[in-house]
Amino acid sequence: MKRSLIFLLLLTFLQCSKDLSPFGGEPEVTTLNPRLKPEWPNPNWKVVPPESVGVSTNKLKLAEEYAFTRTGDETDRKGRRTDALVILRNGKLIYEKYARNFSEDKVHLTWSVSKSILQTMYGIAVKAGLVKLDDPGYYHYEPLSRDEAHKKITIRHLLNMSSGLAAEEGYESGPLKSSVIAMLYTRGRKDMGSFCAGLPLRAEPGTQVYYSSCDTNILSAILKKVYGVEEYDKLPFEKIFKPLGITNVTFERDGSGTYIGSSYLYMTAKDLAKIGYLYLNDGVWNGERLLPEGWVQFTRTPAPGYKTTPYSEDLAEDNYTAHWYANTGVPERGIHEPWPDAPKDTFAGLGHWGQMLYVIPSLDLIIVRFGDDREKAFIKNDFLKLVKESVIR
């Protein structure tokens, strides 16, 4: 009895310290090519037939059929349920369609795509010299100074989803202990940043990638301290949306007036495409640099914490970068590209229930897809393959 107990304990111990040795080389992140003559939507996108920019209308129909054909029961909220699809090539609008009562002027909940726009707010703060990526969070935000371990969490760690905070990012799967549900709807809703900063640590900051809405809302709370309430209230509207000509937008806040950067930004599909276009142009908009040099490269590089994140089955699903996703794979951890049939340089902002903003520099494509998928019926790789195949030159 005693022996088998020791054996079991040993086995558990071995499981805990799974292999961390490198699997291969560094992830390959090519730099963006400078775009010679970008089109700027002033105030709106120029609409052209797909063929005029080298895209086959007939083949694009297949992507449309994939996105808009109901495959499940509407009352049970099953199957593929697309609300909007917008596609741009060479900075021009080639495809636009809405369903389920949405239209071009209705904003849609972007869920976690909000995280990628919160990251844009950081690009702006870094460019203004107000924060540095390697600043410990507590320099700006007192709740992160609760002990020496929490003091090690930097802004870069938070952007890389590597704070080490013991969050539980379960929605429907495990509502009881989900810290994201507690943060949004119950114990944390009055002040999400301080609720999240109060979580214990599960790992040394920077060493493990764990996707967490808490990391984003701490970042949002840090910005409120950095700018001060008055300027912070106007920040996304004045510094991002206004320069891009975006006026129809809603960004919800928690009980303490902190933007819920993890979840609650509402935009139209064509306006969200403008965010994609800003990143496709390396952070430059209409000749003016909004994001610092190297920011988009940082956006496209997988989180360094992957190198020391213990291997698990879930790990292979995504390549988190700095609040965006990449299609590079992380060879060092045996992680392949999440969308193998899409170009390797594809990067994206993605959200709950099927919200998607794809940027594909090598094909000069931007795709925005909004939906209300309650199950995993919309296969991103299958859809991206169809869009890629519609490009004829």
Add this chain to the structure above:
Amino acid sequence: MKRKISVILSLLFLFILFWAQWNWKHLSSFPSIISSFYSKEYCSCYFVMQLSEEQCHDFARQWVPISEFKLDKENTSVTVKGLGRTNTAKYLSKEYGCTLVTE
């Protein structure tokens, strides 16, 4: 036999008691999830995304049904009761959308 069963039952009861105490902070806030989720998501669906009342019920519906629902168009608020708890979400403005206001 009877004694055995009662021992097992009391052990099970003790286990549940310990588990509940251990998880009390999660358990005590849990019932509020139903009404806060429904009121917040319905409020944003109706006032921010401007979808129909029927569509918004479909959007906010969960596995656990709610017991009371009130959409106050005049005050731009949504109040929902579920699992014995009541929550209200209020639409503030175009910029800032809805937020939970009760408690």
